[in-house]
Amino acid sequence: MRIELVTIGDELLLGYTIDTNGAFIARTLAADGVQVVRRTSCGDGADEIADAVRGALERTGAVITTGGLGPTADDLTKPSIAALFGRAMRKDDAILEALRERWKARGWPGGLPKANEQQAWIPEGATVLENRHGSAPGIWLENERGQWVAMLPGVPREMRGMLTDHLVPRLRVQGAAAVVRSATLRTTGISESMLADQLGALGKGFDGLSLAFLPGWEGVDLRLTARGRGAEDTDRALRDGVSRLREVAAIHAYGEGDADLAGVVIDLARTRGARIAVAESCTGGLLGARLTAGAGSSDVFLGGVLAYHNDVKTVELGVRAHTLETVGAVSEETAQEMARGVASKLGADIGIAITGIAGPGGGTAEKPVGTVCWAVSHGDAVVSRRAQLIGDRTEIRQRATQAALDLVRRTLAT
Amino acid sequence: MRIELVTIGDELLLGYTIDTNGAFIARTLAADGVQVVRRTSCGDGADEIADAVRGALERTGAVITTGGLGPTADDLTKPSIAALFGRAMRKDDAILEALRERWKARGWPGGLPKANEQQAWIPEGATVLENRHGSAPGIWLENERGQWVAMLPGVPREMRGMLTDHLVPRLRVQGAAAVVRSATLRTTGISESMLADQLGALGKGFDGLSLAFLPGWEGVDLRLTARGRGAEDTDRALRDGVSRLREVAAIHAYGEGDADLAGVVIDLARTRGARIAVAESCTGGLLGARLTAGAGSSDVFLGGVLAYHNDVKTVELGVRAHTLETVGAVSEETAQEMARGVASKLGADIGIAITGIAGPGGGTAEKPVGTVCWAVSHGDAVVSRRAQLIGDRTEIRQRATQAALDLVRRTLAT
Numbered sequence: 001m002r003i004e005l006v007t008i009g010d011e012l013l014l015g016y017t018i019d020t021n022g023a024f025i026a027r028t029l030a031a032d033g034v035q036v037v038r039r040t041s042c043g044d045g046a047d048e049i050a051d052a053v054r055g056a057l058e059r060t061g062a063v064i065t066t067g068g069l070g071p072t073a074d075d076l077t078k079p080s081i082a083a084l085f086g087r088a089m090r091k092d093d094a095i096l097e098a099l100r101e102r103w104k105a106r107g108w109p110g111g112l113p114k115a116n117e118q119q120a121w122i123p124e125g126a127t128v129l130e131n132r133h134g135s136a137p138g139i140w141l142e143n144e145r146g147q148w149v150a151m152l153p154g155v156p157r158e159m160r161g162m163l164t165d166h167l168v169p170r171l172r173v174q175g176a177a178a179v180v181r182s183a184t185l186r187t188t189g190i191s192e193s194m195l196a197d198q199l200g201a202l203g204k205g206f207d208g209l210s211l212a213f214l215p216g217w218e219g220v221d222l223r224l225t226a227r228g229r230g231a232e233d234t235d236r237a238l239r240d241g242v243s244r245l246r247e248v249a250a251i252h253a254y255g256e257g258d259a260d261l262a263g264v265v266i267d268l269a270r271t272r273g274a275r276i277a278v279a280e281s282c283t284g285g286l287l288g289a290r291l292t293a294g295a296g297s298s299d300v301f302l303g304g305v306l307a308y309h310n311d312v313k314t315v316e317l318g319v320r321a322h323t324l325e326t327v328g329a330v331s332e333e334t335a336q337e338m339a340r341g342v343a344s345k346l347g348a349d350i351g352i353a354i355t356g357i358a359g360p361g362g363g364t365a366e367k368p369v370g371t372v373c374w375a376v377s378h379g380d381a382v383v384s385r386r387a388q389l390i391g392d393r394t395e396i397r398q399r400a401t402q403a404a405l406d407l408v409r410r411t412l413a414t
Numbered sequence: 415m416r417i418e419l420v421t422i423g424d425e426l427l428l429g430y431t432i433d434t435n436g437a438f439i440a441r442t443l444a445a446d447g448v449q450v451v452r453r454t455s456c457g458d459g460a461d462e463i464a465d466a467v468r469g470a471l472e473r474t475g476a477v478i479t480t481g482g483l484g485p486t487a488d489d490l491t492k493p494s495i496a497a498l499f500g501r502a503m504r505k506d507d508a509i510l511e512a513l514r515e516r517w518k519a520r521g522w523p524g525g526l527p528k529a530n531e532q533q534a535w536i537p538e539g540a541t542v543l544e545n546r547h548g549s550a551p552g553i554w555l556e557n558e559r560g561q562w563v564a565m566l567p568g569v570p571r572e573m574r575g576m577l578t579d580h581l582v583p584r585l586r587v588q589g590a591a592a593v594v595r596s597a598t599l600r601t602t603g604i605s606e607s608m609l610a611d612q613l614g615a616l617g618k619g620f621d622g623l624s625l626a627f628l629p630g631w632e633g634v635d636l637r638l639t640a641r642g643r644g645a646e647d648t649d650r651a652l653r654d655g656v657s658r659l660r661e662v663a664a665i666h667a668y669g670e671g672d673a674d675l676a677g678v679v680i681d682l683a684r685t686r687g688a689r690i691a692v693a694e695s696c697t698g699g700l701l702g703a704r705l706t707a708g709a710g711s712s713d714v715f716l717g718g719v720l721a722y723h724n725d726v727k728t729v730e731l732g733v734r735a736h737t738l739e740t741v742g743a744v745s746e747e748t749a750q751e752m753a754r755g756v757a758s759k760l761g762a763d764i765g766i767a768i769t770g771i772a773g774p775g776g777g778t779a780e781k782p783v784g785t786v787c788w789a790v791s792h793g794d795a796v797v798s799r800r801a802q803l804i805g806d807r808t809e810i811r812q813r814a815t816q817a818a819l820d821l822v823r824r825t826l827a828t
């Protein structure tokens with residue numbers, strides 16, 4: 001089953017409100033086999049609404065709208081779609097009564113404001129979708145050819161409740177057994193194009209699964225999507241598909257779904273009975289913040305030293321003045337001494353250190369902005385890396401934490 | 415000037431990615447009088463792209479697309495729009511050379527992967543929009559009737575850079591006189607309803623400006639919006655409006671626009687010639703990360719100690735065992751000793767400490783989840799606060815850093 005979404009509101013076109021409703025509806029319906037094939041955002045004007053909904057109806061005959069059901073003058077969704085269906089508006093006494101009751105029950109002063117009475121007007125022949133989460137009822141309007149528009153409120157909490165209460169059950173009955181579900185394999189430490197090369201023909205999708213490459217500072221996510229089969233068949237195909245991708249991605253794969261690399265590292269360290277300490281320069285605490293973002297990291301993460309100033313590197317972490325003078329603060333040698341230093345100071349099994357030039361200033365010809373070194377000490381061993389990271393200051397810092405965590409993961413995995 | 419946006423990608427229709435690009439483009443262009451009148455999200459298929467762009471072109475003749483410019487098989491934006499314009503695709507040797515150079519300059523192994531070569535193909539007669547922020551160049555395609563499509567990458571950082579580099583200057587020349595602009599006053603340490611009470615009648619907007627209250631973990635932002643006047647008149651009205659709000663918000667106001675409280679604190683400390691060190695427990699590095707997020711914090715921020723484990727609090731920060739035993743790690747006393755301890759250890763003028771229970775586990779009847787204490791030492795003086803913060807683990811940690819920074823700001827401001 002194919003439908004379109006029309007999200008209504010000037011605030012969406014001005015860009016002050018990010019359209020999270022659209023994503024929520026799409027995700028919810030896809031899991032039950034209803035495919036959103038297009039999403040349109042239009043303004044509050046009656047003509048804009050009618051024009052957007054008319055086009056969507058012509059293409060799919062099945063449309064969900066959000067927004068424009070409120071009590072103010074710019075809420076024109078109902079009359080403009082009623083006109084599109086050639087229906088008049090009529091006052092619904094039951095809705096009016098419910099609105100008055102609601103007003104009274106809340107203990108709000110005065111009677112129901114005149115403005116709210118507009119919410120009791122609905123198109124002739126429409127089905128009212130009760131709103132247990134707010135004041136504006138939703139509307140289901142359908143013509144003799146079976147084309148329909150479902151109008152939901154724009155307030156996210158109300159929209160979500162009504163989607164679950166009314167639309168999911170209705171569409172589940174009408175929809176095919178075929179569902180759309182996705183599974184994601186997360187990789188890092190390999191570029192999108194190298195991954196595409198390694199995947200070869202698999203990169204275009206396989207076994208009826210489509211494959212998307214989603215690159216970001218965390219790495220490249222591989223998302224497999226299955227469409228048009230039953231729920232059980234879909235889940236099996238996705239499991240098998242992820243396994244095939246895992247074989248190719250090999251050591252570069254660190255998790256599935258929304259797994260976070262910091263969580264993966266914490267779990268690995270816990271399994272090995274190893275405790276972690278961090279020494280951070282250019283990332284200034286970002287690595288520690290990620291390692292403690294999840295609950296229950298306290299049995300693994302001891303703490304660390306933020307050595308932003310060079311004096312802190314020498315006094316607190318024991319980095320040798322000779323190292324700083326000869327190869328500089330941004331060097332693999334310094335990173336190694338920081339990692340060993342913090343592990344020894346805090347009595348940790350694993351020390352992780354990052355030092356670099358996040359910019360925008362501070363770069364030189366030899367060490368341009370983006371030059372970052374990181375090191376991991378594990379017992380007596382220490383490994384380090386140096387790289388030229390891309391992006392602005394924020395992204396360089398994010399990529400540096402991810403790279404350092406990945407070095408821990410690879411160290412512990414072998 | 416009226417334009418339409420088409421954001422391209424299956425991930426947008428599946429709801430796994432929230433379309434933040436659309437909002438950013440709309441906001442940026444509105445400030446220069448360019449109105450986005452409709453936004454459409456469509457899938458990666460060539461027909462879907464062509465169909466969505468064709469409709470948008472028919473309505474406004476001016477279209478910006480995002481997405482589908484990458485190196486993989488599902489990146490079909492360029493060929494499908496080229497077909498719409500009746501143009502063939504040709505290989506651009508300059509782009510290919512630039513891609514190869516970029517690959518080499520990064521020191522990535524092997525030559526440019528085959529997959530990336532696709533990025534060097536562009537429609538006949540198109541103008542290439544150089545991408546200084548990533549590998550995929552943008553495209554400006556225009557026909558003899560003056561209808562145009564600007565194709566930008568979907569990666570937000572690249573899209574933002576190219577919007578500023580290329581489209582804003584191009585459209586500003588073509589754009590109209592009446593603009594929509596906003597100005598924001600940022601407040602913290604006061605609730606939305608108390609702020610509304612203090613603002614009284616001003617809270618409904620004034621002088622033709624509309625006012626929105628935007629609460630979040632950073633505090634409550636007050637956003638003034640002016641519409642439908644010339645650029646100069648608009649800017650003056652917004653400046654005057656912000657001044658009136660500032661008088662009411664008084665000490666609770668910490669900045670305007672997208673000012674970050676950490677940056678405000680860094681600037682205040684620099685003015686006072688004071689250097690900062692941090693001691694973090696439940697925030698695990700978040701405070702240090704915020705203080706170093708902006709460039710040029712190194713003359714003020716020395717570093718700090720992440721004292722996640724209690725042993726680190728006693729050994730590294732000199733928190734007394736007696737304090738931990740009697741009032742516990744989450745107490746104003748511990749926070750005070752942590753602040754003094756880190757300032758003394760690193761030779762800083764200002765010490766900032768945070769200790770608390772971010773949850774979801776670890777709460778008790780006396781100290782439920784969300785109990786956080788923070789302290790600021792400044793020379794010989796030390797102040798501290800205790801509060802019950804709301805939200806999940808992430809939000810409690812964010813609110814804690816904001817509260818600690820605000821205590822520094824208020825300490826330095828008086």
